Amino acid sequence: MRSPQALRNGENPSPSAQHRLPTPRFHSTVAEQKLRRFNSLILVFRLTSFSFSLAAFVFMLTNTHGSDSPHWADYDTFRFVLAANAIVMIYSLFEMGASVWEISRGATLLPEFLQVWFDFGHDQVFAYLLLSASSAGTSLARTLKESDTCTDSNAFCVQSDISIALGYAAFLFLGLTSLLSGFRVGCFIINGSRFHL
């Protein structure tokens, strides 16, 4: 079992890490186990977020019901919903890979400093992006319901609603992930390491 120091990717160990060198083997095992559990939780959230955004993307993309029905690409807002879900889907896939790498090898894919800030920054921005797209989509869907579009082509409106709802679910799990990756950034700033023990 390696000590937490062996797992860190920083070239220059911080004073607090140097200070921690003579800690007993038991401590590092606990730290490593806790970090592994923490990373597994992040992985589960990312998988859920990926699944929901994939479903939202597919539902919006296939939202065409014959030539007399409206098309999602006719509406700027629905194009925004599709793009936001696509971005979150691709990002979640990449981050799942990085997470699996970290859990299996015990080291981050990018240098530790870059990895914790990359994760947190993108989690925050993409969570806001997805919420923004979903809210805009909801507003458009409500407006369409008051017009003739939904009486003429009910299937189009129902499928848009489902896609938007799935987008909200993806946002929820991405938001939870951003809390956890934010905590890792906090640990990194305070302790000079993503370990919180």
Added chain:
Amino acid sequence: MRSPQALRNGENPSPSAQHRLPTPRFHSTVAEQKLRRFNSLILVFRLTSFSFSLAAFVFMLTNTHGSDSPHWADYDTFRFVLAANAIVMIYSLFEMGASVWEISRGATLLPEFLQVWFDFGHDQVFAYLLLSASSAGTSLARTLKESDTCTDSNAFCVQSDISIALGYAAFLFLGLTSLLSGFRVGCFIINGSRFHL
């Protein structure tokens, strides 16, 4: 000058705080100064957020131009924009009071544990709320521009746009505040105190 321990509101000082008791006076002064600067930054962000949300609220509330012009209350989404800005405005006002209290007295208004979690939780939720309202408002404003509403009453649409834009500005500063209050929560979890030194 009081030591950081005197400023903490927790009844049971954590082991790390007890460990820090024999540190010299110099260290505690630096910690206190850094915390004061940090809190001042939060106060400035809160003031900016309050100003923008107040302006957005007033712009939306006064968005009536005669009896033949549409009224903001006719649209669910604009009511949502008004409500979200009102909530953020009142919350920012309360938090500014709490911030001034903390800077002047050196202790949090609520017990420290409650205060850090209260601040962070509400910052996050209200930032999401305000972004959601602004995005929905943007979507409705775009839809209105394509309809006859804006040709008939251009002033109504312009004033709505301004209100929504001010809402985005308020969100930006609330989002920045949530990062800072999130860091305080991180400090509290890791060190058992909102001090990060």
